[in-house]
Amino acid sequence: MTDLPRSQHVVASGIIAAVGLSVAWISWTQEPAAAFVFPRLIATVFAVLAVWTFLKALTGRTKVGAGLSGQAVRQLAPGLVVTLVYVFWAAQAIGFYTATALTVLILLVLYDPAPHGRAGTWAKRIAITAGFVAVMYGLFAGVLNVFTPREVFF
Amino acid sequence: MDFLFYMGDVFAPVSFALLLFGTVFGLILGATPGLSPTMTVALMIPFTFRLEPQQGLILLGAAYTSTVAGGAVSAILLKIPGAPANIATTLDGHAMAKNGEGARALQLSFLASAVGGVFGVMLLIFLTPVLAGWALAFGPSELFWLAILGVTVIGTLDSSSVVKGLLSGCIGLWLATIGFDDIMGAQRFIFHDAVAGGINVIPALIGLFAIPQVIAMFARGRTDPGAEVIAVRRHPIGSALRELLGRKAPLAIGTAIGSVIGLIPGVGGQIAGLVAYDQSKKFSRESSKFGTGHPEGIIAAESANNAMVGPSLVPLLTLSIPGSPTAAVLLGGLLIHGIFPGPQLFTNYPQVVWPFINSMLVGQVLMCMFGLLIAGLAAKVAKVPHGVMAAVVLGLAVFGSYSVQHSMGDVYVMATLGIGMYFLERFGFSAAPLVLGLILGPIAEANFIQGSMIANATVGVWNYFFTGWMNWVLIAIVAGSVGYSAWMEVRSRRYTSKEEMLA
Amino acid sequence: MKTFIAGIAAGLIAATGAGADGHDSYPDRPVMLMVSYGAGGATDFQARIVTMTAGNEDALGMPIAIVNRPGAGGRVGWNWLATQAEADGYTLGAYNVPHFIAQSIEGGVSYSADDFEPIANWGADPAVFVVAADSEFDSMEDVIAFAEANPGGLTFSGAGLFVGHHIAALQLEKAAGVELAYIPNNSGGAGAMRAVIAGEVMGGVNNLSDAFRAQEAGTVKILGVFDTERSDFLPDVPTMQEQGYEIDDASVNYRGVMVPAGTPQPIIDRLAEIVPAMFENARVQSRMEAGGSPMEIMTRDEVQQMWSDRQETLEALLADL
Secondary structure (H helix, E strand, O other), X not given: OOXXXXXXXXXXXXXXXXXXXXXXXXXXXXXXXXXXHHHHHHHHHHHHHHHHHHHHXXXXXXXXXXOOOHHHHHHHHHHHHHHXXXXXXXXXXOOHHHHHHHHHHHHHHXXXXXXXXXXXXXXXXXXXXXXHHHHHHHHHHHHOOXXXXXXXXX | OHHHHOHHHHOOHHHHHHHXXXXXXXXXXXXXXXXXXXXXXXXXXXXXXXXXXXXXXHHHHHHHHHHHHHHHHHHHHHOOOOOHHHHXXXXXXXXXXXXXXXXXXXXXXXXXHHHHHHHHHHHHHHXXXXXXXXXXXXXXXXXXXXXXXXXXXXXXXXOOOHHHHHHHHHHHHHHXXXXXXXXXXXXXXXXXXXXXXXXXXHXXXXXXXXXXXXXHHHHOOOOOOOHHHOOOOOOOHHHHHHHHHHOHHHHHHHHHHHHHHHOOOOOHHHHHHHHHHHHHHHHOOOHHHOOOOOHHHHHHHHHHHHHOOOHHHHHHHHHOOOOOHHHHHHHHHHHOOOOOOOOOHHHHOHHHHHHHXXXXXXXXXXXXXXXXXXXXXXXXXXXXXXXXXXXXXXXXXXXXXXXXXXXXXXXXXXXXXXXXXXXXXXXXXXXXXXXXXXXXXXXXXXXXXHHHHHXXXXXXXXXXXXXXXXXXXXXXXXXXXXXHHHHHHHHHOOOOOHHHHHO | OHHHHHHHHHHHHHHHHHHHHOOOOOOOOOEEEEEOOOXXXXXXHXXXXXXXXXXXXXXXXXXXXXXXXXXXXXXXXXXXXXXXXXOOOOEEEEEEEOHHHHHHHHOOOOOOHHHEEEEEEEEEEOEEEEEEOOOOOOOHHHHHHHHHHOOOOOEEEEOOOOOHHHHHHHHXXXXXXXXXXXXXXXXXXXXXXXXXXXXXXXXXXXXXHHHHHHHHOOOEEEEEEOOOOOOOOOOOOOEOOOOOOOOOOOOOEEEXXXXXXXXXXXXXXXXHHHHHHHHHOHHHHHHHHHOOOOEEEEOHHHHHHHHHHHHHHHHHHHHOO
16 A cells, blocks of 8 residues: 555544544533433444544555545546535525536536537537536426526526 | 236226326436435325326326336436435446446346336235234334344445444434434534434435545546447347346345335335345355446345335235335325225225226336336446536436425535545445435434333333344344354455455 | 606605515415425325415416425424525415424424414314224223323323424323323324334324324224314214313314515415415315315414414413423
8 A cells, every 4th residue: 555545544534533523522512411312322433433443544554445646636626616616606696507507518618528629519518508407497397396596597 | 816806997098098107207207316206106196186096096006116116227327326225226236337237237127126016016915914913013122123233234235344334334323313303302413504404315315326426527537548438238138037037046135125124114115225235245156246236236126125115005005004105195195085094995995906006016017118118228328428427417416406305405415425425435435334324323213212211111121122022033133244244354354455355 | 857856766666666565476486385294294295285276376376386394393394494494475384383382482493483474274183192992991081090000101102292292292191190101203193103003102192183094994092182172073082171181272283384474464465365265175175074184274363363372371381391
């Protein structure tokens, strides 16, 4: 195992251990105690296992999980940012259908390997976006009567 | 043989048209992420207001049957389990679809569903009076032990490290406690408005399974030399049928487990698939292939979740108690026509009940035929370039999780869990045990609390939870399951790492 | 020039005036009704029936879609309605009294009766006391005699804490002067009924409509009604008062439609006019009757009165806890 995944494992299991310990601490201190009997049980096991995993990572005896390569992180970062903006801001602020159309188009531009310079590429991307949003609209708004947040444009 | 006498009614033109409509509509809605069988049937209820009772129930029966099977389509092709029943299907099904064997996976899934489903409905037809007692045999103590049994499955489910499997399960169990607790109404771990109502299982499922693969597709970058070489292999239906018949063990295990735990009120449908998958893996000679696209995984999971359909209606039809949320919705479908279920149901309303049951039987067959028809075409989804796929799956995940409760908070939960899960998976954790914890946590907790309240008022906690043959049997199985996991862990210690084991 | 400005000002006033009052086109899109119990529960089932004619021209002219937000005895859904729902008239909620009032008195939730505006009531479902068909108890007297011999040993189920069933249980304990073991069920009325039939508990408080069905199916006996008069569905079952326990109708489960406070008054008025008429629809009535769901249609004024009465009774009852 190279050093990079090992330090990554330490950080990842460290975060989990921190979550586990804080959950345990909250469960054992919160009232009413009657409502926290079960959480206490779970949180204790959670914390013990998490600390164990953390110690294993520290001593470099982690067996599974390949970690993240630098290249993977660079490649997923733009998509992840678009996802975060879409989910946590755009869907609510500019409406589901508008936000979905923009997101799909941006993701296609980012990750579709077809060359950017050709008109055909763009026609295809716009067609896919329009088709997808139309299907979503037909299914969720038409058939299922789902009320999505207001759209900015309509 | 009453059901044969009323078989003709199902094939009357209007009834059959409704049956066909229910099947196709059910398949489509079942394949829509976020739409569980319960919601699909609830959406169908208004259609039945205007129909004759018999026809309305034929529609509902067909829709129920096919939505359960329809969930496998999105599970296999997109790795989005539409309902808890389809979680186990994603594990091997999606792996097969990625290998270009989507057609084979879908065909096996529909065939296994039909076999399990027909068997389950047959149980409903012939053994209802016997099974009714069984449905009542599970009180709080038994359900508690059953949930604990489910928890013990966690360690061996889809994870190469037992400790990390258990830790994933613990995270799931903890997530399940967020929100108001179901009995006391106290608030727990509410650190953000989005989780004030607790974590809804369906958005969580969508996030945990669909989002990690979206990010994995992002990680492959814009130019991916290996991306477009997937050849979607055609697969003749005949050979799928032969393969199914050749793999009797997972089919039998799945059907049996689905039928038995489908009966248990409140628990069955959610975990039948996962338990059947786990058991088939333990009994299989090729257990190391599970999770990598092994047909036995699909067969076990899908036969189990459809076998549960028939038995899950036993408590409703005989005792008038809906054993599952879907059964509760079907009860509504009966009540609006003034039909009260109960022991006299079959004598008072044979012209309604038998066609209803028959519609589920015929629905299984129609669903299977229709499914086989679209399998080849649907499998072409694997050819979609990963950039397009990532965008489409992300959009579906957002719409699907929003539609469950029309809630933006559910979408936030979905995305947060999904993104977290991607990173956890990179470090050896897996989604299936986490989800199992999320589902089983509330069952274990509520039954533990109810059981202790009853016990404190009567015989005491020890006597309540540790005596009675049902408890003993369940405790013995729990001990066996834990022992098996421990043995597997010790045995795998001989290898220093999974990579070495594979090399 | 002055007249021009005045004209514009007048025009603006007219425009904004029309805007404040401009709910004539309401509703111009489908309306959502939030039900704080799961699909298939009694509240959900009845809500689906009573709203089925909403799309008719003489009603709203737009369909009402049911959205379920179940959890913690209704707290999850009502919390959402009070704090997060848009008060624009397109988000309605189904209420269950005494549930949400009792929960708001008990605390730990972000709503009270003031956070909601009632529209109309569609049903009233009293609580009843049930025992399994093979139980040795044949009257409330037997039940109380057992409870007196075994203080805290009589187990009986109900749909949760601080819901109608729990209120009935508290009233029974108080009226009979005994200590009972109330076991709240996590799967609502259906789960509580199952516990009775399976013999996990000795008795239970449940909805009259569900108990009526179970009695027809031969699985339970109904020993008493927690209401001031007998029910048309069960003319042979005596009320608690007739059996000598001073219990009023505080636990009767009233179901109806409300909106979050802050919804524009013209919309509230319009809904208050249309919705009760919608409940009167003959098709709605016949479906409700077929399902064994007792109807009781009340207008907005009547519901407001009922809410404030309940608030008072429940505060007194729960203060003793």
